[in-house]
Amino acid sequence: MFLGIDVGTSAVKAVLLDESNRLVDQASAGLTVSRPGPLQSEQDPEAWWGATCRAVTALSPQHRREVAAIGLAGQMHGATVLGAAGESLRPAILWNDGRSGEECRQLESDVDSLVSITGNRAMPGFTAPKLLWIRRHEPDLFSRIRTVLLPKDYVRWRLGREYASDMSDSAGTLWLDTGRREWSDVMLAACGLDRSAMPQLFEGPAITGSVLPSVAQDLGLPRVPIVAGAGDNAAAAIGSGVIRRSEALLSLGTSGVIFLADDDYRPHPRGETHTFCHALPRRWHQMSVMLSAAGAVDWAASVLGFSSAAQLVSAAESFGQPCRTEFFLPYITGERTPHNDPHAKGVFFGLTASTDRNMLAQAVLEGVGFGLRQGLDALRRSGTSPTELSVVGGGSRSTYWGAMLSAIMELPLVYREGATVGPAVGAARLARLGVTRESADAVCIAPAIEGVMEPAAALVSHYGSRHGAFRDLYERLKPSFSENE
Numbered sequence: 001m002f003l004g005i006d007v008g009t010s011a012v013k014a015v016l017l018d019e020s021n022r023l024v025d026q027a028s029a030g031l032t033v034s035r036p037g038p039l040q041s042e043q044d045p046e047a048w049w050g051a052t053c054r055a056v057t058a059l060s061p062q063h064r065r066e067v068a069a070i071g072l073a074g075q076m077h078g079a080t081v082l083g084a085a086g087e088s089l090r091p092a093i094l095w096n097d098g099r100s101g102e103e104c105r106q107l108e109s110d111v112d113s114l115v116s117i118t119g120n121r122a123m124p125g126f127t128a129p130k131l132l133w134i135r136r137h138e139p140d141l142f143s144r145i146r147t148v149l150l151p152k153d154y155v156r157w158r159l160g161r162e163y164a165s166d167m168s169d170s171a172g173t174l175w176l177d178t179g180r181r182e183w184s185d186v187m188l189a190a191c192g193l194d195r196s197a198m199p200q201l202f203e204g205p206a207i208t209g210s211v212l213p214s215v216a217q218d219l220g221l222p223r224v225p226i227v228a229g230a231g232d233n234a235a236a237a238i239g240s241g242v243i244r245r246s247e248a249l250l251s252l253g254t255s256g257v258i259f260l261a262d263d264d265y266r267p268h269p270r271g272e273t274h275t276f277c278h279a280l281p282r283r284w285h286q287m288s289v290m291l292s293a294a295g296a297v298d299w300a301a302s303v304l305g306f307s308s309a310a311q312l313v314s315a316a317e318s319f320g321q322p323c324r325t326e327f328f329l330p331y332i333t334g335e336r337t338p339h340n341d342p343h344a345k346g347v348f349f350g351l352t353a354s355t356d357r358n359m360l361a362q363a364v365l366e367g368v369g370f371g372l373r374q375g376l377d378a379l380r381r382s383g384t385s386p387t388e389l390s391v392v393g394g395g396s397r398s399t400y401w402g403a404m405l406s407a408i409m410e411l412p413l414v415y416r417e418g419a420t421v422g423p424a425v426g427a428a429r430l431a432r433l434g435v436t437r438e439s440a441d442a443v444c445i446a447p448a449i450e451g452v453m454e455p456a457a458a459l460v461s462h463y464g465s466r467h468g469a470f471r472d473l474y475e476r477l478k479p480s481f482s483e484n485e
Contacts, residue, residue, distance in 0.1 A: 001066040003059075003221070004428030005052060006232060006421070007074035007152045009033065009043075009094065009254045009295075012051035015424040016063050017432070021443070023418050023425065027058035034091065039098035039124075039334065039342055042091035045080050048151055049158045056219050064220045070159070070211065071227050071431030073235030073423040074152025076172040079130040082147040086157060089141055093130045095172075096255070096291045098334040098342030100129035107132065107174070111190050118187065119171070119178040119267035119275030124334070124342045125291070128174035131191045148173075148197050152229060160226050162209035163199040168234035168285075170201060171276035178284070179265040181277055202228035204238070204279030205433035205440075227434035230279035233257050233287060235426030238279050240390045240416060241446030248386035250405070250413065251422070252395025256293025256372050260286045260384050272338040272378040279430060280440050286382055288337045288375025293368050294395045296330040296346070300364040304357045310397075316361040317400040322462050325350040326359055327470055328367030329477070335371070338378040339474070343482040349473060365401050366463070369408040370470040376409055388412040390446070392422030399453065407459030408467065416447040 001024065006013045011031055016024045029051035034042045056064070077095035082088060093099075104122035107129060108114055114122060122129055127148070135142045149157060150173070153165045170176045170183075175191070175198065177184040183195050202208055207225045216223045230238060233251055242249045242261050251257040262284045267275040274287040292299070294309065301312040331344035348360065379385075389411055395401060396419040406413045418425050429443050436443075 001063055001068060002428040002431040003056070003067045003070045004424040004426065004431065005056065005070065005072050005155065006235065006424035006427060007048050007052065007072070007155055008232065009075050012048065012055045013421050013424045014055040014059055015421050015428055016059055016067070017425065017428040021429070021445070025059045025063055026421055026424070027055045029054035029058070033094065041094040041097040041333065043078070043094060044091050045088045045154045048155055052155050053219065061220055065222065067221050067224055069225045069227060069431035069435045071427035071429070071434070072152040072156055072229035073232050073427040074150065074155070074169070076150065076169055076231040077125050077127050078151040079127050080149045080151060080154045081134065081145045082149060083144050084146045086147070089144055090138070092151065095125050096333045097130065098124045100124045100133040101342050103129035103132035103136070107190055111186060113186070115267065115271050117177050117184050118174050119265065120174065121271035121340060122174060123336055123340050125336055126172060126174040128187060128191050131193065135192055146197065147199070148193070149199060153199055156208065156226060159211050159215055160209040161212060164202055164208035164228060165199040166202055166204045166228035166230055166279060167277035168204060168279045169231035172231060178275060178277055203281045204228050204230045204234070204430045207434050225435060227431050229427050229430055231276070232423040233259050234276070234279040234285065235430070236392045236422035237261060237285065238426030238429050238444050239418065239422040240392055241444055242390060243278065243280060243283065243440060243444050246384055246386060248389050250372070250389040250391050251393045252294050252391065253393040254293070254295040256290040256368060258288045258372060258375050258379060258389065260379055260386060262286060262384070266382070268378070268382040273375070273382055274337065279426070286379055286384060288379055290330070290371045290375060291333045291336055292330050293372070294393065296332055296368055297364060297395070299332055300361070304360055312361045313365065313398045313401055315358045316365050319358040319362050322459065323359060323363050323366055325352060326355055326363040327473055328363040329474060330364070330367045330371050337375050341478065341481070344474070344478070345481050347477060365404055366408070367470070369405045370467050372405065373408050373467055374471065386411065388414055390414045390416055392419045394420055396420060399451070402453045403456065404459070406453045406455045408463045410455050410460055412455065413453040414449060415451045415453070416449055418447055
């Protein structure tokens with residue numbers, strides 16, 4: 001039995017896979033996000049650990065006793081700063097925090113080779129500019145920092161007292177030389193840090209340590225190995241069998257991600273998309289990321305008076321047709337690719353006296369789709385074009401939304417078993433690889449197909465014309481976003 005733990009933004013998920021890759025059990029424990037100021041998004045690392053304990057102990061006690069290894073996945077980029085004794089010094093600054101725009105400009109000015117080293121532009125979501133922000137605004141606290149970890153790696157620290165990370169997650173810090181798969185002394189020095197503050201680097205299936213005896217007893221586990229794991233999207237790709245060049249997935253979690261696997265390091269020439277290490281040795285990936293996908297749907301459900309995101313989707317389905325005049329820009333927490341605009345705002349536009357909340361629900365789902373299409377177009381400009389997308393994440397539950405997204409992106413969407421827990425499944429698969437030493441091609445296979453959504457010609461035509469208007473609307477409003485803060 002192999003345990004996968006995914007430290008997400010809204011919940012920690014835990015799954016158990018058996019030796020035949022079958023999902024045996026799963027559980028989750030919720031998390032909340034704090035927003036202490038404009039553009040700010042934080043979580044208490046202790047909350048990750050508490051949710052991890054709740055999720056794991058909710059699994060079958062008998063199956064927990066049969067676990068042979070643990071794999072970790074998690075939300076990327078979160079700046080978790082620890083003191084000399086491993087204590088958390090402040091709430092972690094999350095991936096969707098946009099406060100460090102000035103620090104990004106400073107990094108790009110100070111390090112001419114930033115894009116060639118890291119494969120990415122400096123964006124507020126990454127970890128490095130967050131540390132520059134702490135250095136500037138909380139200098140006393142910065143002087144006490146001894147270690148910087150990512151969210152899943154803080155959970156690793158609590159499980160086994162090891163400072164370790166994997167290549168895929170670490171590529172999102174902006175401190176990794178992504179082509180060489182090692183820490184960059186140039187990028188660390190630009191943030192006033194050195195390698196002593198960094199965890200040891202491992203490939204995704206490598207064993208980084210084992211569970212402490214006291215923790216094993218508390219969680220009802222044997223003292224098993226812990227493997228390095230992966231950032232959430234790379235782990236989702238492992239869980240979906242997306243490991244070869246041009247294989248792709250669409251992740252509909254809090255954020256929205258299009259992930260393209262690659263067998264070489266090919267950064268986007270203009271930095272419109274991300275280029276990171278994959279969770280397997282000698283493999284990389286390109287990725288477009290919008291900050292609010294299912295997150296925008298959750299927000300809209302709350303403000304429009306729906307009891308849940310599922311009810312919002314049902315309301316849109318009852319409306320049953322594409323919007324004609326209504327648009328929604330889903331940038332409620334800013335936007336990353338391809339705009340790199342932390343000041344972008346959410347907007348309802350084109351409302352009329354006949355617009356009701358069901359139409360607004362439809363506009364929200366469409367707006368997320370148009371945002372994803374812009375990311376897909378940026379990936380295509382980098383020279384890689386997927387022929388289909390495997391869907392993972394909570395948003396994969398809705399076939400109505402899937403039909404819409406398929407038409408907007410003009411690609412088939414493939415729905416597979418275990419899609420809603422993809423990163424945790426990938427983490428469990430990496431755990432298996434760590435102890436069995438099997439080949440990735442034998443273990444990281446695509447799960448069984450439950451359905452395929454083909455783009456409908458009528459919807460493709462309709463959304464094709466509206467996508468251009470969506471893109472132009474953002475460009476026209478962009479100057480006003482930062483002016484009105």
